Amino acid sequence: MISSIAELISDRIGMMPAGERRAAQTLIANYPLIGLKTVAEFSAVAGVSSPTILRFVARLGFQNYPEFQSALQDELAAQLQSPASRTLNPPALGGGAVSPMLEATLDNMRETFRHLSDKQLADIVAKLADRRGKTFLIGGRFTDPLARYMAAHLAIVQPNVFHLAGQESVWRDRLIDMGKRDVLVIFDIRRYQDSLIRFAETAHQRGVQIVLFTDQWLSPIARFARHVIAGRTAVPSAWDSSAALFVVAETLIGAVTRQLEADGAKRIRELESLR
Amino acid sequence: MISSIAELISDRIGMMPAGERRAAQTLIANYPLIGLKTVAEFSAVAGVSSPTILRFVARLGFQNYPEFQSALQDELAAQLQSPASRTLNPPALGGGAVSPMLEATLDNMRETFRHLSDKQLADIVAKLADRRGKTFLIGGRFTDPLARYMAAHLAIVQPNVFHLAGQESVWRDRLIDMGKRDVLVIFDIRRYQDSLIRFAETAHQRGVQIVLFTDQWLSPIARFARHVIAGRTAVPSAWDSSAALFVVAETLIGAVTRQLEADGAKRIRELESLR
DNA sequence: TAAAATACGTAACATACGATACAGCGCTCC
DNA sequence: GGAGCGCTGTATCGTATGTTACGTATTTTA
Numbered sequence: 266m267i268s269s270i271a272e273l274i275s276d277r278i279g280m281m282p283a284g285e286r287r288a289a290q291t292l293i294a295n296y297p298l299i300g301l302k303t304v305a306e307f308s309a310v311a312g313v314s315s316p317t318i319l320r321f322v323a324r325l326g327f328q329n330y331p332e333f334q335s336a337l338q339d340e341l342a343a344q345l346q347s348p349a350s351r352t353l354n355p356p357a358l359g360g361g362a363v364s365p366m367l368e369a370t371l372d373n374m375r376e377t378f379r380h381l382s383d384k385q386l387a388d389i390v391a392k393l394a395d396r397r398g399k400t401f402l403i404g405g406r407f408t409d410p411l412a413r414y415m416a417a418h419l420a421i422v423q424p425n426v427f428h429l430a431g432q433e434s435v436w437r438d439r440l441i442d443m444g445k446r447d448v449l450v451i452f453d454i455r456r457y458q459d460s461l462i463r464f465a466e467t468a469h470q471r472g473v474q475i476v477l478f479t480d481q482w483l484s485p486i487a488r489f490a491r492h493v494i495a496g497r498t499a500v501p502s503a504w505d506s507s508a509a510l511f512v513v514a515e516t517l518i519g520a521v522t523r524q525l526e527a528d529g530a531k532r533i534r535e536l537e538s539l540r
Numbered sequence: 541m542i543s544s545i546a547e548l549i550s551d552r553i554g555m556m557p558a559g560e561r562r563a564a565q566t567l568i569a570n571y572p573l574i575g576l577k578t579v580a581e582f583s584a585v586a587g588v589s590s591p592t593i594l595r596f597v598a599r600l601g602f603q604n605y606p607e608f609q610s611a612l613q614d615e616l617a618a619q620l621q622s623p624a625s626r627t628l629n630p631p632a633l634g635g636g637a638v639s640p641m642l643e644a645t646l647d648n649m650r651e652t653f654r655h656l657s658d659k660q661l662a663d664i665v666a667k668l669a670d671r672r673g674k675t676f677l678i679g680g681r682f683t684d685p686l687a688r689y690m691a692a693h694l695a696i697v698q699p700n701v702f703h704l705a706g707q708e709s710v711w712r713d714r715l716i717d718m719g720k721r722d723v724l725v726i727f728d729i730r731r732y733q734d735s736l737i738r739f740a741e742t743a744h745q746r747g748v749q750i751v752l753f754t755d756q757w758l759s760p761i762a763r764f765a766r767h768v769i770a771g772r773t774a775v776p777s778a779w780d781s782s783a784a785l786f787v788v789a790e791t792l793i794g795a796v797t798r799q800l801e802a803d804g805a806k807r808i809r810e811l812e813s814l815r
Numbered sequence: 816t817a818a819a820a821t822a823c824g825t826a827a828c829a830t831a832c833g834a835t836a837c838a839g840c841g842c843t844c845c
Numbered sequence: 846g847g848a849g850c851g852c853t854g855t856a857t858c859g860t861a862t863g864t865t866a867c868g869t870a871t872t873t874t875a
Contacts, residue, residue, distance in 0.1 A: 271655065271657075272657060275656075275657030275659050275660050276657070276659055278659075278660065279659070279663055282851080282852055282853085283852080283853090284852070284853060284854090285852090287762065287763060290758065290762055290768045290770070291758065293655050293770065294655070294756050294757075294758050294768075294770040295756070296655060298613055298616060298617050301576060301613060302613070303831090303832065303833085304832075304833060304834095305831090305832075305833090312763065313853080313854085314853065314854045314855080315832095315833080315834090315854090316834085316835080316853075316854070316855090317852090317853065317854080319833075319834070319835095320852090320853090329833075329834080330832090330833060330834085331833080331861095338573055338576060338577070341573060341616075342573050364653075366790070366791045366794060367649065367650075367653050367787065367791070370649070370787050370790070371646055371649060371650075374642065374645070374646060375642075375646075378639060378642050406692065407689065407692050407693065409688070409692075410685035410686065410688040410689035410692065411685065411689075413684070413685040413688065414682065414685035414686070414782070417681065417682050417684075417685065418682065418779060500790070500794070501794075502790070502793070502794030502797070502798075503794060503797045503798065503801075504693060504790070504793060504794060504797065506790050507689070507786075507790075508783065508786055508787050508790055511782075511783055511786050512641075512642065512645050512783050515641070515645070515775070515777070515779070515781055515782075515783055516639055516641045516642065518777070518779060519641055519775070519776075519777030519778060519779060522777070522778045522779065523777075523778070526778075557821080557822055557823085558822080558823090559822070559823060559824095560822095578861085578862065578863085579862070579863060579864090580861090580862075580863090588823080588824085589823065589824045589825080590824090590862095590863080590864090591823075591824070591825090591864085591865080592822090592823065592824080594863075594864070594865095595822090595823090604863075604864080605862090605863060605864085606863080
């Protein structure tokens with residue numbers, strides 16, 4: 266049962282030639298407003314010619330472009346009439362195996378943030394934005410990409426940000442550079458890695474402040490951590506989800522950036538000019 | 541301060557002659573869709589003549605009818621972009637400053653999945669789970685961690701999964717290994733990287749099927765992509781958010797794993813015993 | 816009540832829009 | 846490697862659309 270044009274498109278997008286597929290993707294990405302504009306504008310945004318747009322709507326089963334636009338408008342009208350429908354029926358799209366995954370992830374995030382206090386976040390932000398020390402980031406097998414992601418951003422807004430990669434022996438040696446003023450951000454969820462635990466313990470002994478991203482079961486590293494962020498990871502999948510931790514990381518990245526801007530960090534202003 | 545056309549109308553409706561007032565009332569009653577239709581339709585519904593409609597929009601301060609329609613569309617676009625502002629949980633949980641960041645992120649995810657069909661995801665999953673070809677993953681400056689994350693998982697459930705890291709010249713050379721049966725998963729959001737675009741184009745020419753993770757503005761790579769996943773990235777932060785794409789990635793990881801299990805892949809059973 | 820001013824609709828006009836024919840190109844399949 | 850097919854863009858065409866001029870109706874004011 267096809268009830269919306271968006272569904273109709275995704276149903277047939279596989280059978281479309283390249284140009285029309287671009288049109289379809291553009292429409293989906295700017296749904297539905299781009300479809301209400303003129304063929305010329307639509308084609309310009311999609312990067313194809315006008316006839317391709319017309320062939321695209323023809324393939325969807327419409328006799329002509331105005332008819333297609335009317336259909337879009339009718340759909341919009343129905344949507345606007347019942348604002349609830351947007352939030353309630355996850356427009357039938359989520360029917361299959363997708364929706365439970367998304368729902369669980371959204372729940373995880375809400376739960377994760379519910380257990381996070383503003384105070385806690387503020388403390389971490391203050392520490393991360395404190396430019397007197399260095400910041401090191403590291404993660405486990407599956408979470409190291411999160412460390413990389415965070416490092417990639419933080420390294421831009423401030424100096425002395427280092428992602429610890431590669432062999433265990435390599436980052437063990439970096440311990441020499443770490444001291445009391447420094448922060449070590451560790452991502453560690455089940456199954457917790459011994460190497461990370463040992464590393465955290467040694468760093469802790471050197472007085473390094475540890476910010477730990479872990480799951481609700483808490484990695485043993487929590488014992489050494491100054492700040493612990495416990496994210497929900499349960500989803501209907503064979504794997505645990507790091508999405509909640511990812512969002513916390515992004516939140517921190519944004520907050521640290523804002524903080525540094527507020528501090529009037531010269532670096533931020535210089536960055537602007539470099540762009 | 542007049543912020544919407546509806547307000548503008550109610551502000552001036554008192555000063556309008558009868559005919560134009562009918563037009564105004566009709567527009568308010570069918571706001572805003574009737575204004576997106578043609579002058580003739582609008583006038584017919586309002587029960588006035590075309591020129592009256594045009595005089596009406598002129599009185600609102602618009603130079604011509606298309607300009608008026610554009611303004612309505614822009615307004616609609618703003619409304620549709622942030623469903624949170626109107627429809628979603630107002631204060632919901634009393635959680636103080638529960639981070640507008642989180643709210644925006646949750647919205648982004650819902651919106652992203654709303655534009656994703658099961659069919660589309662199923663197609664991608666089928667391709668990724670097709671063990672006859674190789675899978676390559678690569679990302680941009682900020683999104684490469686997502687590629688790593690996905691690669692870390694996929695590489696466990698199936699062979700021939702490669703994350704392309706390091707210098708551009710390094711992965712360019714890997715093009716030799718790529719052919720029609722292979723899949724290239726690319727993460728590319730603003731600002732789109734030339735190196736990635738060139739790489740994608742070459743891979744496309746070699747017949748490699750490209751799965752693109754991008755933002756709602758669509759990387760130019762969409763032109764070469766077999767499948768495009770457009771994730772919402774807007775958040776109240778100095779940075780764009782990749783969280784929605786992250787969740788899509790996790791969803792795909794889970795689905796591919798399930799698919800391979802269903803296929804009875806020996807590898808999966810062997811994995812179990814290794815743990 | 817008459818005259819003037821304003822408002823409104825009819826009809827003709829010009830433009831810009833959607834539609835179509837056609838040619839070039841790449842791809843697939845012998 | 847060649848022939849055929851399908852896809853795409855360019856250029857052209859017809860028309861629906863917004864626009865405007867003008868005449869009639871309606872209201873307002875003296």
